[in-house]
Amino acid sequence: MTDRLDGRVVLVTGSGAGIGRALCLACADAGAVVVVTGPGDNGQETATLVTDRGGRALFVRTDVAVAADVDRAVAVAAETFGGLDAVVHNATSRLSSRVEPIDEIDDGTWADHVAVSLRGTYHCARSALPHLRAGVGRFLVMTSPAALEGSVALPAYGAVKGALRGMAKSLAVEWGPLGITVNCVSPLAQTPALDNAYRENPALAPRLRAVVPLGRVGDPEHDIAPVVVFLLSDAGRYITGQTIVVDGGRFTGL
């Protein structure tokens, strides 16, 4: 039993920066071939970082809210690398860190959150399922503390991230007989989005440090990504339907 990913083909959405980029680097370091996807040019930067470290990666420009984009990314992965073993849906709306109380959420904001997080999951599930193999196939979705605890500042983000947990639990039951695991990871990580939040609310950083028993916000590559690699590996094959909270002990309510 190993937590290596040698020869596995892993597609990561929203991997132009932040946690998505860290996941690509860690998966490649563990031996996976990585399909980097995202709507912007920074996806190519992630792919270049992977290859500079000796890994294999391919960038496919993808808007997960568009079914044809996801179909194409999956097809390119399968044609280029001979298959697809795992999908990590990490992409979130560009509005994710915009503070917007429930009363102020308008149709456009709500629709964008739903399109990227939720419809993106649906598109990934539809496209990837035919390729995911029994015993090897993994479908992993990044959720958020805002889903577990609610959020005054980011209720739309929390709602769609909560929806992902519901979807993952049911998909785990649905795809279990196919030998495919489905899980969520809820990270607390230092990301560009959190950097933005710090700028808007300078009191947030010391508050976070105080509320996290381990006393710091996680590093995407070294604290969060290893858990994802584990779940994608053979070592994680009996874990399904779970939300793995990787947050330094901030949330202990499960």
Add this chain to the structure above:
Amino acid sequence: MGAPPAATVTIVIVVLGEGAAGDGSRSLALALRRLGEAVALGALDPRAPKSDDFVTLPCTMASGDGVADLLDRAQTDGDPVHAVVLASVGVPTTEHGELAALDPTQWADRVEIPLRRTLACFQGSHRRLRARGGCLLVLVPTLSLVGAAGMAPWAAVAEAQRALAKSAGRAWGHEGITVNCVAVPAALLVTALRAPGAVAGGVPGTAGPDRPGLPPPSLDRSPSWESDIAPVVASLAAPGWTGVTGATIAVDGGVWMTP
């Protein structure tokens, strides 16, 4: 800061949902009325039958303003609405179907439209409750807590509702508004479950779309609207529960014992 209504003031509860015969919203409205509560039903289904027991009002849940207007119309004898219960958000959400087999229209009908309705209900309810305080409740199926094959859309909608309820509970607590969820067996919430083998051969109220092989309810019976669920809903709407918000209370007879 809203204050709980005085004992002499009637607590008006508005139940929002599909409203059709056998739908959970209608069952709950009827059970609440039989407990003596003042109830109105906001029905998505324009064919929802009228009732001698409660007022039935058409409701599209298309916008927060629309829901707020509905709550104004639901006031009885000048008593303002104190509690809103979102009991269902459309039949398609409850239909059985493998996620990867859904076409884009089915996906939108089962997930995106119900979620938009949910947001409208939260926004509209807040507009009418914030002046005096009150209670917003969401009925969710227990399958959303634990997952069920063929039910990913419903589970997604329900878990979004639970997360939004926690956010609203945090945001509106200072206004005297509590926001909670009540989880009940899925089979109670809809009439015509499309799950293969729904209800047949199972314990009524716990079969249907739930996962196979569940233990029987620990209380040795499935919950009913009148004796179990409506009293919990009425109690949550009463002043005695103003210290509880953001919670999910499972009324399933002790099957899952979660979260």
